[in-house]
Amino acid sequence: MKGLISEPFQKYEIPGPIKALVISKPKVVSSIIKRAKNPIFIVGHESTKVELNGKKPIDYVIRMAKASDIPVVAVSNTAREFLKRDFKPKALMASMEIGNLLTDPNWSINGKGPHDIALILGITYYVEWVILSGLKSFAYNHLKTISLDRYYQPNANWSFPNLSLKEWYENLEEIARELGVMEK
């Protein structure tokens, strides 16, 4: 993975001493998802902003969610893009709302017990940064977080480093593929 830098993409968003582990291999993510009891996917507007070879990050989200039956929370105005792709998110809410709910160990979106893994992709960088910071301090007993964003999110438990668009897509593709394999 060329250009691997584990420092915040927005340079001045410096975290505390505990920083996200860099996802060096996409397999790490797929195996965490496979082991998770009740994962949840939180997806924001940045998931529809870029496109490469006719695909947007939201397309990978849908593949992963379908493959592993992960409930998706569409954040901000992302819902329309999901619906366009014939995919109905489990819920629509603001990033702060879902962050708040995840701090409650008794809450889950599907009634299947508390969420133990939150996958996050596409929230405004600095907003995701503070929400992950909130989860790091107020949900650490029951929840681990994985940022699947293109840029390093230091407050997650695991995050990609800062990636080129191509590298990001390759990683997302591999995770989706791994999960798909599991499905079969």
Next chain:
Amino acid sequence: MANLKIRIDELHTDKIIAKGFEFRVGRLIEEWEEEPGPTQMPNIASLRDWDRKLLSKYKPFYLPFCELCCLCTMGKCDLSQGKRGACGIDMAAQQSRIVLISCTLGAATHTAHARHLLDELIAKYGPDHPIDVGGASVYVEAPNIRLVTGIKPKTLSDLEDALEYCEKELIHLLAACHTGQEGDNIDFESKVFHAGMIDHVALEICDIAQISAYNFPKADPEAPLADIGISVIDPTKPTILVIGHNVPPSIEIYEYMKKAGLEDSIELCGICCTALDLTRKTSKAKIVGPLSHQLRFIRSGLADVIVVDEQCIRTDVLIEAKRVHAPLISTHYRNFQGLPDRTKDSIDEIVKDLVSAQVPGVALLDSEKVGEVAVKVALSVFKKRQKFKAIPLEPEVIKDAKRCTRCGNCQRVCPNYLPIPEAMLAVANGNLEPLSNLYEACIGCGRCEAYDVCHQGLKPHSMIVGASRLKMEQDRFKIRIGRGAIQDTEIRAVGGPIVMGEIPGVVAIVGCANYPGSWKDNAIIAEEFLKRKFIVTASGCAAMSISMYKNEDNQSLYEAYPGIFDAGGLVNCGSCVANSHISGALIKIASIFAKRKLNSNYEEIADYIHNRVGAVGLAWGAMSQKASSIASGFWRLGVPVIVGPHGSKYRRGLLGRKDIKEDWYVLDGRTGKRVYVGPTPEHLFISVEKKEEAMVLIPKLCMRPSDTTKGRAIKLYHYIDLYTKFYGILPDDIHLFVRTKADIPTTMKEEVIKVLEEKGWKESEIPSLDPTLLSKFVRVKG
């Protein structure tokens, strides 16, 4: 309260024989017809129960923007993941402490502003100058002051007692932030609310004092329009730029211009609230724009003299002024800028030194002197400076862009991570458009130009502005000047429809210019709700941004919509301090329309507003500590506030849980019975990322337990309509807001009933029309 003035025409005693003398004996509390309620001049503890009531429904979700604490020498301490600092504090308490520090700073800034302003106005106009904010149309002239302090001010000096109260409370609030004091986050939050309440008293003192003394528009819905935008400034004239919030020095500049017959020969323009307030005094003054326009306008070189007072001024203003050879005059001791204090020197000496560039600027703490010096210096340096610029011309921008290596550093330090590198690539190929497209989303912070950012030495911000010449030429709009208070008659007319819900809501679009995208978003939001017949109020930088947009008829929204406080009205109250008229209007709905006792009766009024007045604040570009204290004043009144994404850095939300039914019961004031009313309003403070989200939330957060079925149907209509418009799907929480079938908007019956059936919805009893959170307001215990 007033000074007791005693005049004795003739006095004969054993020792004295005197004729015709007058003396004052301090100030006496003047009675008003209402007896004081239970909370006159409340201290930190007085309203704690009320605060806790609200905070049990709207619990804080903390977002540590910094995980470390470095407040004392035992630190730094890492407070993340359940750790405590060396003093014992935990993360929740620390975050709420930071919120308290922010709100106390904000409230202190407004209170200090009020002190400075009031002292100056009393010195100039006398302590007995009458308070008049709207003649006979505004009987309740000071709703915040009356509610909190029990003072009904008649003269400028009457405001001093209210101000002393604010000053005293602020000291206690600040002290609570010290190491080893408060340890409970909810108690910190209660103090945050206290700071907000104090803030609105201070804001009101400022604005009613200046309205009364300077004869600003007095609650006038037809206050005139003023010019706003960079291109309204005539470059052929000497130009004085004023920046800040404390208007007296700027008014003295205008007075001197008038006296010298120079009103039409000099451009007097401003940035931020000083500019807004200056236009309330004279239509000759022009507004450049909100605070995001500081760097670009100074660097444009149009200003021949820059005069700063206090608040929201770039702290590098002297450096920027020097770059364009514009002398700087600092008029306020809170903002000396390192300049020599020349207050006692002669005007001629000061002018000589500034014109000859002997000194780059001076501090001058006498407003009248500022007036004369600024004018004389502007006239003299105008020719010499020849509008010296620090903004590159287009060919230079293209030439520079060719040197960009697209390393991405500038983007990574930009608060909005604007895509500068790819725009540079386009510019290098001769296409300026992508760079000029960033013009409205650039908040003008200058971070991209710090010395270590661009290894090629490029100046992205200046290049954005340089590429946007055509845009700047179109920067020419109209704004309705700040009208001040809301008339009592307006309150009487709209009180009923607001409380019933038939006017779907009051949206206060306020705050700073730290926008996450184009500044036009504020106007787009305002227009949406004006068309939907909400009452839209505005103040400060947000009021300016709303004007900087043209609708399909090529009009600004202030030209297109009336300035009345009524459905479909766009009400610019004024500068930041005029936010007190927005909270004041809500208080007046409770006191004038609903006849609740006003005098020192905070809880009952707040309980009324929270449960019945469908109002919501939107601070899309909230940046400052002042913005946080203004918001906290609304929180204590139970009014929800939405902020843009940068507002997430205020470190916490106050969020309701609509999935927890138990949280949403009120008491029926007539019977004492507990009644489920649904999550109305759902949140007290939330940050959202996209303007569409804000637009969906606004009508939702305007729902109140007191809505009639007609009112609820109207609010639901707007909520569902906007939700489907932006998200392409029906909301999945409609069943929480529909109480009976009569609540369903008629045009949406079919689809809504389908959702209700899916959710297993059952008709509930019609909620009480007398909802309260507090058992003490139940008249007959159930």
